[in-house]
Amino acid sequence: MSDAGDVKTLIIDDKEVSALRGQTILEVARENGIDIPTLCHVDGLGDVGACRMCLVEIKGSNKLQPACVTTIFESMEVSTNTERLQKHRRTILELLFAERNHICSVCVANGHCELQSLAQAQGVTHVRLPYRNPDLHVDASHERFTIDHNRCILCTRCVRVCAEIEGAHVWDVMGRGIDSMIISDLNDPWGESSCTRCGKCVQVCPTGAIFDKSKIGDPHPKYPDFLPYLNLMREAK
Amino acid sequence: MTQTITIDPVTRLEGHGKVTIQLDEQGNVTDAHFHVTQVRGFERFCEGRPFYEMPSLMARICGICPVSHLVASAKACEAIMSIRIPHTAAQLRRMLNLAQMVQSHALSFFHLSSPDLLLGLDSDPAHRHIFGVAAARPELGRAGIGLRRFGQHIIELLGNKRIHPGWVIPGGVTEPLAPAKRDEILALLPEAYSNIQIALNWYKQIADTFQSEIEVFANFPSLFMGLINEDESVEFTDGALRVIDAKGAIIEDGVTATRFTEIIGEAVEPYSYTKFAYYKPLGYPQGSYRVGPLARLNIAQSMGTPLADIELKQFKQLALGPLQSSFHYHHARLIDILYGIEKIEQILSDPLILDKHVRATAGVNRLEGAGQAEAPRGTLMHNYKVDENGLITWANLVIATGQNNNAMNRGVLQAAQHYIQNGKFTEGILNRVEAVVRTFDPCLSCSSHAFGQMPLHIELLASTGDLLDTVSR
Numbered sequence: 001m002s003d004a005g006d007v008k009t010l011i012i013d014d015k016e017v018s019a020l021r022g023q024t025i026l027e028v029a030r031e032n033g034i035d036i037p038t039l040c041h042v043d044g045l046g047d048v049g050a051c052r053m054c055l056v057e058i059k060g061s062n063k064l065q066p067a068c069v070t071t072i073f074e075s076m077e078v079s080t081n082t083e084r085l086q087k088h089r090r091t092i093l094e095l096l097f098a099e100r101n102h103i104c105s106v107c108v109a110n111g112h113c114e115l116q117s118l119a120q121a122q123g124v125t126h127v128r129l130p131y132r133n134p135d136l137h138v139d140a141s142h143e144r145f146t147i148d149h150n151r152c153i154l155c156t157r158c159v160r161v162c163a164e165i166e167g168a169h170v171w172d173v174m175g176r177g178i179d180s181m182i183i184s185d186l187n188d189p190w191g192e193s194s195c196t197r198c199g200k201c202v203q204v205c206p207t208g209a210i211f212d213k214s215k216i217g218d219p220h221p222k223y224p225d226f227l228p229y230l231n232l233m234r235e236a237k
Numbered sequence: 238m239t240q241t242i243t244i245d246p247v248t249r250l251e252g253h254g255k256v257t258i259q260l261d262e263q264g265n266v267t268d269a270h271f272h273v274t275q276v277r278g279f280e281r282f283c284e285g286r287p288f289y290e291m292p293s294l295m296a297r298i299c300g301i302c303p304v305s306h307l308v309a310s311a312k313a314c315e316a317i318m319s320i321r322i323p324h325t326a327a328q329l330r331r332m333l334n335l336a337q338m339v340q341s342h343a344l345s346f347f348h349l350s351s352p353d354l355l356l357g358l359d360s361d362p363a364h365r366h367i368f369g370v371a372a373a374r375p376e377l378g379r380a381g382i383g384l385r386r387f388g389q390h391i392i393e394l395l396g397n398k399r400i401h402p403g404w405v406i407p408g409g410v411t412e413p414l415a416p417a418k419r420d421e422i423l424a425l426l427p428e429a430y431s432n433i434q435i436a437l438n439w440y441k442q443i444a445d446t447f448q449s450e451i452e453v454f455a456n457f458p459s460l461f462m463g464l465i466n467e468d469e470s471v472e473f474t475d476g477a478l479r480v481i482d483a484k485g486a487i488i489e490d491g492v493t494a495t496r497f498t499e500i501i502g503e504a505v506e507p508y509s510y511t512k513f514a515y516y517k518p519l520g521y522p523q524g525s526y527r528v529g530p531l532a533r534l535n536i537a538q539s540m541g542t543p544l545a546d547i548e549l550k551q552f553k554q555l556a557l558g559p560l561q562s563s564f565h566y567h568h569a570r571l572i573d574i575l576y577g578i579e580k581i582e583q584i585l586s587d588p589l590i591l592d593k594h595v596r597a598t599a600g601v602n603r604l605e606g607a608g609q610a611e612a613p614r615g616t617l618m619h620n621y622k623v624d625e626n627g628l629i630t631w632a633n634l635v636i637a638t639g640q641n642n643n644a645m646n647r648g649v650l651q652a653a654q655h656y657i658q659n660g661k662f663t664e665g666i667l668n669r670v671e672a673v674v675r676t677f678d679p680c681l682s683c684s685s686h687a688f689g690q691m692p693l694h695i696e697l698l699a700s701t702g703d704l705l706d707t708v709s710r
Contacts, residue, residue: 140626216289217406
């Protein structure tokens with residue numbers, strides 16, 4: 001009876017919790033005050049499990065699962081912060097830093113960057129991998145905003161917010177693997193694209209990759225908190 | 238047999254330098270060079286970055302005078318934007334630049350040069366440093382440390398950080414001055430005045446004992462250049478350039494940043510990563526000139542502040558016409574500090590200093606822009622070209638140390654020829670050769686656009702090129 005019911009009980013980090021069928025591990029953990037680090041996830045947008053920061057261990061499975069896209073089941077036992085997971089998370093962050101050119105000291109997002117604060121929280125003190133130092137361009141063709149691909153971590157938040165919330169779908173991903181690039185329209189300059197200039201991508205970008213030109217020199221915190229409210233108001237209509 | 242003396246690294250400088258002295262078969266000096274031995278490529282890696290990022294990026298070139306780079310860079314960006322910044326923003330920047338000048342001059346005079354001046358050029362190198370000064374004359378050591386703290390504290394109050402402050406941006410500054418911060422700066426002034434008076438009084442007493450050094454420390458006629466106001470008073474942040482000849486005649490005046498490249502060219506020598514700036518109409522190397530504290534005082538008629546004006550009058554009495562010996566850089570530096578403190582006080586009494594309007598905005602309106610300011614050690618020029626989206630396509634920096642480069646080399650040769658006879662030299666003599674370089678307070682970090690420790694190395698080479706002796710620290 002209980003397995004077919006809507007309410008499930010499970011254990012996260014030795015804590016017994018209850019949840020509704022269809023909820024993800026991440027949702028349930030956060031509802032119960034258990035923090036799982038995330039990077040590509042942002043409340044109000046669909047999840048894609050891209051960054052792998054939220055990997056968790058599930059008893060009975062050797063495979064690590066991303067908490068943001070894994071739904072709970074009855075009697076599930078989840079560990080969110082084992083030594084193995086911590087090691088994986090640090091390695092993922094080091095890979096992100098090594099992949100492109102992240103120079104915090106001169107970045108507009110310094111002090112307000114999710115990648116930076118996550119690295120601090122996860123205890124990343126060194127990058128053990130050689131930096132790739134790729135030669136990437138900056139697209140400053142937009143009147144108000146700039147995208148600096150050097151700082152992009154391919155979380156695809158911009159792609160999702162533009163498609164799911166704004167409905168414009170200006171952003172998308174081109175290429176595969178390490179050659180992946182965020183593009184506007186069919187790889188046109190941002191300033192010549194079908195961009196509606198709403199600025200939502202600026203607010204959800206976790207790093208200084210997409211920023212407001214007028215904020216150079218100022219603290220540039222991002223405010224992605226509007227998304228759940230926007231969704232709520234639309235549903236209420 | 239000829240030989241070469243190498244001093245590598247040159248100590249008590251800001252940056253990594255080396256001196257080589259070439260001797261002939263009789264052991265007399267035939268040539269000498271001051272080498273800057275590293276390169277960083279700042280101008281290259283700025284390419285492709287948005288122009289409005291330039292001040293914060295360029296300021297990273299050096300931890301000693303990031304503010305001068307912030308200011309010169311922001312002004313170059315404002316030329317690209319074609320805007321004039323609000324009065325209050327200009328005044329706040331002026332104050333920040335002066336605070337940096339005070340701390341940098343304090344570092345040069347007290348930490349780097351006062352050990353030579355107080356303890357003697359031949360004194361034991363093991364004690365010839367700021368701690369040796371503090372032990373021998375505690376009030377002097379305290380004054381130096383106090384003045385450096387004074388400048389750094391103001392930079393921190395205005396820019397939130399002592400080194401590499403943000404705050405200065407293309408268009409002005411990011412936030413206005415808070416009344417509490419103004420009051421805090423005002424409270425720092427009395428101690429700063431007392432500290433600089435201690436230093437000035439002491440220096441004027443001992444200067445006469447260095448007559449022989451004054452004679453041979455880069456003591457030759459040259460052009461001088463610096464920024465100056467329309468009323469012929471000293472200026473660090475705005476104003477326009479003036480060039481005078483060795484007799485004091487004005488040969489260029491009112492040169493704005495956009496015209497800088499019309500009168501100044503840059504030459505390259507194989508032995509240094511720092512370029513050699515020269516006055517174009519005279520060509521290279523005849524058009525070599527000096528910048529920095531000595532040049533600023535030589536070109537100006539007044540400081541524009543009462544106490545510093547009294548000092549300037551005394552200073553100008555040391556010679557008929559422009560002072561030619563670079564030893565006088567030390568004295569000029571102290572007068573600069575006094576001026577800086579007085580000027581900061583004047584700026585704080587500006588009725589508009591707390592005004593909230595401190596920023597102008599604009600996009601790309603020109604594809605090229607140049608900005609100039611006085612760094613502590615001399616005129617600094619930033620020149621950028623951008624594409625229509627504001628991405629840097631080309632950048633050039635003309636640095637004070639590059640502008641003094643030829644004079645430093647001539648000075649090293651002059652001192653070496655005077656002191657080294659028949660191949661004989663002592664540590665004290667090599668220290669004098671280093672001390673010539675120190676009078677200019679060169680900053681090698683941004684001149685080569687280089688990085689590294691700050692030591693000095695002297696090599697003595699035979700005419701065959703064999704290394705005979707080296708002194709390293």
